[in-house]
Amino acid sequence: xxxxxxxxxxxxxxxxxxxxxxxxxxxxxxxxxxxxxxxxxxxxxxxxxxxxxxxxxxxxxxxxxxxxxxxxxxxxxxxxxxxxxxxxxxxxxxxxxxxxxxxxxxxxxxxxxxxxxxxxxxxxxxxxxxxxxxxxxxxxxxxxxxxxxxxxxxxxxxxxxxxxxxxxxxxxxxxxxxxxxxxxxxxxxxxxxxxxxxxxxxxxxx
Numbered sequence: 359x360x361x362x363x364x365x366x367x368x369x370x371x372x373x374x375x376x377x378x379x380x381x382x383x384x385x386x387x388x389x390x391x392x393x394x395x396x397x398x399x400x401x402x403x404x405x406x407x408x409x410x411x412x413x414x415x416x417x418x419x420x421x422x423x424x425x426x427x428x429x430x431x432x433x434x435x436x437x438x439x440x441x442x443x444x445x446x447x448x449x450x451x452x453x454x455x456x457x458x459x460x461x462x463x464x465x466x467x468x469x470x471x472x473x474x475x476x477x478x479x480x481x482x483x484x485x486x487x488x489x490x491x492x493x494x495x496x497x498x499x500x501x502x503x504x505x506x507x508x509x510x511x512x513x514x515x516x517x518x519x520x521x522x523x524x525x526x527x528x529x530x531x532x533x534x535x536x537x538x539x540x541x542x543x544x545x546x547x548x549x550x551x552x553x554x555x556x557x558x559x560x561x562x563x564x
Contacts, residue, residue, distance in 0.1 A: 362506035364518060364530040365546035366559040373479035376511050376527040377471060380485070382553040383509045383531055388491030389467055391504075396474045397461040398483035398513075399520065403452045405481065409460045410442045412477045413470070416460045418445050479513050479527075482520050486510040492533065492549065500545050501534075508532035518562050529555075530562065 368379045384392070400406045409416060420436035432438065436455055446452065460478075462470055471485055490507035494500065509531055516524040533545040543557060550556050 360505065361535050361564050362508065362532045363535040363542050363546075363564070364508075364510065364532045364562045365543065365550075365557045366516075366528050366562075367531050367546065367550040367555045367557055368529040369526050369558060371526050373475055373513060373527055376513075376529055377475055377485070379553060379555065380487070380509050380511045380529045383529065383549065384467070384487055384490065386549055386552045387493070387507050387509075388504070390491070392467050392487055392489040393464045394467050394469070394471060395461065395463045395465070395486045395488065396470060396478070396484065397459060397486075397520070398474070398478035398481050400458050400460060400481065401456060403449045403456070406445075406452050406456075406458050406460070407447060409477055410445055410447070412473065413460065413462065414442050416442045416462050418442065418458050418460050420455050421457070421459055475513075481513065482515045482523055483513040484510055484515070484518075484520060485513075492545070495548060498544060498548055500548060503534050506532055506534040518564065535563070 368376065370376050398409065400409060417439040418436065419439045434455060467487060474485060487509045491504040492502060492507040494502035512528045514523055514525060514527065516528060531546050531549050533542050535542055542561065547557050
């Protein structure tokens with residue numbers, strides 16, 4: 359089974375600027391079948407209630423390293439995910455289960471990104487555009503790819519695991535992982551160059 363690899367191509371402390379660069383990269387690819395997913399870690403009850411109000415279609419869940427299997431019998435519902443309208447607003451309940459993650463999957467491109475950035479940009483969060491298509495580029499020998507063509511923005515995080523806060527925001531360009539002969543970096547570099555950027559760090563595997 360093929361997998362992707364992601365390269366950082368831009369980093370800044372400005373969330374609006376990082377979103378702008380990511381959108382420039384989107385324009386390099388075919389967006390006909392693309393969608394966007396968002397995810398944010400919420401550390402306080404106030405943050406959870408704010409996102410619940412601002413993103414009424416979001417789903418809320420608890421991430422427990424000990425309970426990585428989603429338990430359908432969990433009485434809180436947070437292991438399987440709770441839709442915003444059904445999420446309890448009781449501060450005592452929410453406080454007992456922090457941190458809580460909020461996400462939205464398979465949204466139309468352009469439908470949620472700005473609103474999400476406004477409410478989540480100061481947290482550890484991610485926007486990922488999936489289902490793009492990178493073009494074939496014969497001269498440098500780059501193949502078209504419609505499976506692993508993605509762009510993501512990491513807010514306040516440096517790696518895809520979102521497991522450590524980093525007070526900058528990073529754009530990653532995703533390409534198909536091949537045989538390690540340098541093709542992946544050449545592909546990522548070419549894509550970055552189309553928007554005036556370049557690879558600025560080590561590759562990140564999924």
